[in-house]
Every structure is written in structure tokens, then in C-alpha cells.
Amino acid sequence: MVLRLRLYSALYPSWGPICLFPRSFASCSGNPASCCTMPQLGLLHGRAWAVLFGQLRRPPGAVCIRAVHSHSQVAEAALATQLKPHQEKSNFIIKTPKGTRDLSPEQMVVREKILDMVVSCFKRHGAKGLDTPAFELKEMLTEKYGEDSGLVYDLKDQGGELLSLRYDLTVPFARYLAMNKVKKMKRYHVGKVWRRESPTIAQGRYREFCQCDFDIAGQFDPMIPDAECLKIMCEILSGLQLGDFLIKVNDRRILDGIFAVCGVPESKFHAICSSVDKLDKMSWKDVRHEMVAKKGLAAEVADRIWDYVQCHGGVSLVQQMFQDPRLSQNKQALEGLGDLKLLFEYLTLFGIAEKISFDLSLARGLDYYTGVIYEAVLLQTPAHAEEEPRNVGSVAAGGRYDGLVGMFDPKGHNVPCVGLSIGVERIFSIVEQRMKTFGEKIRTTETQVFVATPQKNFLQERLKLIAELWDAGIKAELMYKNNPKLLTQLHYCENTGIPLVVIIGEQELKEGVIKLRSVANREEVAITRENLVAEIQKRLSES
């Protein structure tokens, strides 16, 4: 039952009508919308509520002021947070949602540099740009992410289509290909993706992050596009100067072949693959324990697996595996090994074979990979002695996924795909850390010229002058003050890295000149008004 009583105005005139219905009870019988507009006393302890309520039910003259008063203090405290909704909201802390962050101007400069470098590499390889919406119809994303499906952000059902925020850029790409019946495409896509990661799993793992993807869709002669993906990863990682790196390569069919010949029951393939995937974070001892004790694998089977997954090497390891008595009996594994052999040939021609390691313990998480898989890791020795070694996991990864487009096509027509994703957030934090360690100062604006005056009443001249500079394409600023002090203006230039100042004053106006001052060496020259723009452009192109 809802009771709406007007508190006796003599007691607490500011309260107005309040709803005495405690929040712990079920819904109001009245119109919930109007109910919610009134402050609710429901925050009170049941007992205080009961007493206060009891007093308020009495006829005015019979109210025990003291009883009301004491419990009313509790009520008032509870109400205070609601009486002034825009001030002193005790729960109102200004922050971004968990797992997300703003990017400051300094961070934006670093990000822009990284993204420019990545995109120009993609363009160097002939990729076209593409963009897809931030959210997809929920049904487009279901059954695509295996165990990770619970990490997808859903939108509230507000009466329209059921939507989810995209979890990666690969499934939207497959949806685009199927939707537009595209058979061949080489595209790149830079965009945000969203995942409801548990914050306890991995420190520094964001819920909103940027991905840079490059993918080649289409039926082609084997391993040429796959090799180009690896070449792109090498170019980007070298170009970003992150130090020494390694790209681990494996193949889903080889992994499945290993499991088969070692005696893993087919129903456990997925679970065991998941365990193998943890070898980059956990010791074999712990992984083995997980396989045997938690996933019910026979101990000798686990040990056989270890014989394989501890191996890593170059193309000679591929050859060795071809000769392996057990593995060579498995058709799938032989296919995978054959593709890897061809891949290594191409990587050698590309000049990057020494960066690639055939690593039998590599098992990428996502379900949709069907062939070659790869993952780039930075090698632990930091680029510079003073830096802390950072373990940030992989910085880029990808693989072949031949069955994903077919999941969208009603007739199941496949478009084979291979691609890669650059983990910009991880790279970003490394670069940011490196810049902090070396005290590199980052300019957050690109302003080239500051328009200043030492005198009062020169705003009009400054406005005219700066418009001339802007119209000539020169990046310029001025102080938003009618009468700024010269020293303030010069300090502003020094602090923000603006290289040139144009100074206008009485003298200059009489003589028809502007003073052009270099902030770095403080030298000033007088330039005529007509020559000012040309002189500035000359100086800027020389520096």
C-alpha cells in the first residue's frame, strides 16, 4: 500500500509530500512514474520508519513531537540527499564507466602517431577502408564467440530490434561480406570494440578498446595472402620501434592432429586446446594439472601432448614433424604442416623468416580459426636498459578463418578469409611508458604562430592580423583577453611549444611593420605587413 501523507508543515515545511513506502516492499499500487518523483523515506530502518509512521498517523494534536523529532532526524538525513537533486548527491561521483577511460590530449597525440603508422602500412599493401556500426543485431553475434559470448554488451530492449555492441571487427566483416555477396576483398578497419571483461581477470584489460584489423577475403592460391599478413605484422612492429619481437605460428589442424594422435577424446579437443593456450602464462606443471585433474585427461595422454607442444623452431621443425611417426599418420596434421612449409618459403622470400617461430604450443582463443594462427610477442629484453621489462602479452595476432562467412550465408556459401589484428592499446601503453621514462615532452597543439601585443587596446589589430594568418593556412592563436600582458603571452608560447610570435603595437602600426620573434632564441626582426605571411611560411618550412 502506498501512503502519501503531507508532513505537518509546522514540523518540516521543506519536506513537502513524501512517500512513506519503504523501498524494500513490492511495487506501488499507484502510478510508479509519479511515485518516483517524490522523495522516498524507504531508506529508513524498518523500526525508525514504523515509529515515525506511527506518529504521523496520529491526529495533529496527538503527535509526540519528541518522538517525531528524533526519528525525523534520521528521516531528514535520508531525505536530504533527495531534496536537492543536483547538489550533494552522496552517490554522485563523476567518472567514466568501469573499464573505460578518456584519452587526454597527450594520449591523443601518441595514439594518432601509432594509428597513422598502422594505417599507412595497411594502405601500402593495397587495403581499402571500411566502417561498420558500433552495434549489430544481436542474432548476428550469437554463436560466434564460443565461451566468450557472455562478454558481449547487450543494448537494453527499448521496444525495437535487439542489439549488441560489436565484440571484434572480424564478425562484422564476415557479416558485411555475406550481406553484400562479396567474394574477394582486402580491407582494413580501425575502430572501437567492447567486451564485458571481468576486471579481476587481467589487470589493465579495458572494456572499450581500439583494434586495427587487416583481412584478405577470397579464394586464392594457398598461403600467399597468409604470408602477406605476417609481412604486414613485421613491418608494423618494426616501424613502431618496440624492440625485438617474435611471431609464433601454428595451425589449428596441426593442434587437432596432435590431440588425435596423443589419444585425446574428440569431445575434449576444445577443452584441452584451451589449456594448451595457457602455456604462455602458466607452467607446464600447472597446465598438466588442469588437464588431468580438472578436465579428466589421462596422465599419459597429457605427457604425450607435452612431447609436442614444448617444441618450437624454424622451418626445420616443420620438416621434423613431417617425419614424426605418429603425426605423419594424421591427415589433418599433414595438411597443416604442408601449408606451413609453403608459408615458410614465402616468408623467406619476404625476408622475415628469422622473425617467425613455428610454436606447437600456440593455440589462439577464438573459435572461428580453421588453419594457420599467429601471435606476435615482444621479447623480454627491453629496448633500453633503463626501462622496466613489460609483459603485455601479445601485441598482434590473427589467423585463417574459412568458415565464418558461411555462418551468415543462408546457403552456407563460404568465403575463405585470413587476417590480423593489431593490439593498439597494448602498444599504446608501451609507447606511453617509454615516453615517460625518457621525459619526452609531447606538444598537444600544432600552433605555429602566436599573435601578441605589449599594449592595451590592441585587440582589434590582433583579430585582423590573426584572420590573415588563418586565411593563409597558418596555425595561429591569440589570448582571449582584451588587454593581455606581454610576458603572459610569451610564457604561454614557451609552455606550449609555439615557435613564432608576431607582435603588434603602436610603433609597429606607425611604421607599417610587424615584429616577428623566435621563441627559442628570442630574436626579433621587423617585417612589413605585406611580407609577413611569406616570411612566416619560409621560416616554418626551413625548420
Place this chain on the structure above:
Amino acid sequence: MVLRLRLYSALYPSWGPICLFPRSFASCSGNPASCCTMPQLGLLHGRAWAVLFGQLRRPPGAVCIRAVHSHSQVAEAALATQLKPHQEKSNFIIKTPKGTRDLSPEQMVVREKILDMVVSCFKRHGAKGLDTPAFELKEMLTEKYGEDSGLVYDLKDQGGELLSLRYDLTVPFARYLAMNKVKKMKRYHVGKVWRRESPTIAQGRYREFCQCDFDIAGQFDPMIPDAECLKIMCEILSGLQLGDFLIKVNDRRILDGIFAVCGVPESKFHAICSSVDKLDKMSWKDVRHEMVAKKGLAAEVADRIWDYVQCHGGVSLVQQMFQDPRLSQNKQALEGLGDLKLLFEYLTLFGIAEKISFDLSLARGLDYYTGVIYEAVLLQTPAHAEEEPRNVGSVAAGGRYDGLVGMFDPKGHNVPCVGLSIGVERIFSIVEQRMKTFGEKIRTTETQVFVATPQKNFLQERLKLIAELWDAGIKAELMYKNNPKLLTQLHYCENTGIPLVVIIGEQELKEGVIKLRSVANREEVAITRENLVAEIQKRLSES
């Protein structure tokens, strides 16, 4: 009641267990989850259902096969859509969500051009970049958008914080300022925003779209930042070559002053302002009718309003309004007029006063504006005679909003702000239309060189060669075929606009040269392997 019967396997072995509960009835008494996994016959017409059901209730020998058969055909058709869940899902259409779209490679090229131009203008004016998350805590966005609050996309409550997708870039900016206690900042922000617009309201209005915002936050001498915002709008609209444009300017205080002196009750200000806002789409006759008949305004008050809001002009109109016997009695209006007078002075010094119109009918939708407001519209005469005149509404808008940051600050400390937003989607559709009208072909890749061969078994040489080009920073592609035909490769270059081809074959290999061919004029020269990169770079820089 739920009835689960096994259809007689002799009749229809493929059906298995089906739920005969018609969908029109209320919820199952059984476990809804298991119920939903069975195909439901509920799609059947009530009568067919009843007959079929009647037959199925009989003991096996008494079933009338003919009756079952005829009605079963209906049933089978109904079930067919459910028997094979991943194929022939009658409801499974691949599409993007309502109000959203993919951007094709051609569209990406156009968008990139526009955004580059806009951002370089922002940088020319000394703005720093900023980025905020796609979603905010729901409480950050509540009570910020007035009547439009219902258009905000909420995220589903999945057990964590309640979140909403950002509706614009201004409220996140104000949140950032309050959160970081920033008092002065000049920032730009390019990003997507999301609004659950009703598709019936305005054709072509998207639910996901890109905004480019520039804002100046801080307490400064009056109207200088405001004038710079208008200068930026002019630079961008001129630079995009969209034809002639006009920027309408007004002031919230002048509007409120007009309403006050005309006799509008203060409680109706907001509603009447909303009607005035429609004058750009509706005639005064219709707007007047809305004010009088629907919003209960006295007819003579409406007519007085018309005396004002039909006025538009230059700075002389500002002067005229200062002299207006009624308006000059209103303190608010005088403040607004004073600011506009100062604004026009600065705009004249910036050289853009002739693009600006003081328009008393301008009333921007968003609640948070407190002072000057402005809106840029393209003038109806198209830039070229062959083009269709497009009415796309405003292409850029903004204003001063001095109270928004204070809504976030617990102590209500204000940071005055002024800013602008460029409507890139509208500009984008104009530019796209223009390019179609003029048959401009858009290259979707930037590839400069194609590596080709006329002969078989030259893949290895092509791979080696292309890696040399990539390593020298040259944008290059090759066909992903072991043995492609020369003509196919050359056609590919012509179709995609690649200007140069390097051709390697037996002859060239023997002689230690590469053939360099111009796609445009088909001329070929032989270049030594060592000089190839330099020659290509020379040719590319000359073109």
C-alpha cells in the same frame, strides 16, 4: 495447458516431439526453456489446430489419415521453418540495425577527406584532441537533454553499472571538465554519437552518426571565443566548397526577452520557443496555429511575437532592436543585444560579417544553451546548375552553454563554454551526391605499383621484388595466384587506378633488369634491379 505428444512416427517420422500449444495462449506451465526448444505448432490457424489435435488424440487405429494429412500439410509448412534452425531461417535477414549503415570503401575515401579538412581547421585554431568512451554512466546523461531524453540508447542491465550510449560530444566534454577540474580548455573531438530517432520523423536521419565538435571552455573576455567559433565554421564550409552558405545568429536571452515583452507566460517559454524553432520548416501560419490552438497562447501575443521573429538582418538590426520601445525595457534582451553587437564587431575584423545574419527566429533545440546560438545553412541555389537543390537542414551549429559543467560539479562551480558541431553526415551526403552527379571516379586504394609477370613459375621472383618495394615504402600489390595471366594483371591495374607496373620474366631475369610500365600510356622501359626503387620514387614524385 501444455500438451506434448509424439506424432505417430509412421506418419511423419521427421517431426519428433512437438508442442501443440498454440502461441496465442498464455505461458506454458512447463519449463519455458525446454518448451521453446521444441518446434511449436502454434502457428496454425485455430481451426486447423483443433482438427489436427482432435485426430491426434484418437487411439492409433482410429486416426483418420486423410484428415490428419490435409491439416498436416499446413502443420508441416509451419514446422519446416523450425526444423532446420541454421538454414532457411525465414526471419534471418542479414542487415545492419535500423538507422545505421556500413561505409563502403568509396564512402570511406570521401569521409576521410572531409574529416581531414575539418580536423586540420580545428588544429589551425590551436585545439587539442580528446576522446571519451562510447558510453557513460546513465546518471551522467540524465536531465541533460530535456524532451530528447527518451532518445538515448541504454545498455542492458547485465549486473554492473547502468550505462547509456553518448547522445552528443558536449555533455561528455562537460563531464570531463568537471571530473578533471579543468578551468580552461580548447578541444576538438571527432566521434560517433547515437540517438534513437524515430525513423518517421526525418528521412535520412541516422541513429548512429559522426560529429566533429570544437569547444572553448573557460572564463575569458566576452565574445572573442564566440567569434572564433563562427570564423571556424566559415573556414570549414568554404573549404569544403559546398556553395554559398549563411550563418544565422541569435541569443537565448533575446528570445526570452521577446517572449517576456510580448506577454508569453513564463511557464510557456519553453513550449513557445519550441514552436518558433519550427519556422525553418513550417510557415508562420502553421506555427501560429500551433501556438494558439495547441499551446494555448493568446492570439495577440502570437502576433506580437511574429513582429519580432520575422526579422533578420545584419548589425543594423541589432541597433534597431536596441531602439525597440518594448525590447529595450527587458534587461535580458539588452544583455543579449550587447553581446551580439560586440560579436559583429569581431566578425567584421575577421572578414566574415557578410556571411552572418542576425535572425530572430533562430531557436536551437537543446536545453543547455544560455547565450549566443548559431546555425549554418546552405543556400538553396546549388553550386552547379546540373545539381538538384538539396534541403538538408543545417550543416553546422552551436552556441554558448555556461551552465552545463556546473550541473556536474557537486558545488556547482561553473565553467563557461562555447562551441560548435559540424554535421558531417549531412555534408557527406551532399559531397557524395555531387560526386555521383559529376561521375567522379573514386580510387579506393592508394597502390602505386603492381608487380606482374607474363610467365609461369615466377611467383618467387614477384614475392622477392614486392618485398623490396614495400621495404622502400612503396605501395604495391601483386595477384595472389601462382601463375596469373598478364592481361588479367594489367586490367586489374586499369580498373583500380594503379599507375605503374613492374614486370619480371625470363628475359628480364637473364639481363638483370625489370620492365617498368606506365599503365596510362603503356610505355615500357627496362630498369636495372638496383635502380628500380629510385626510378619508381622519381616517377611518383613527378606525377
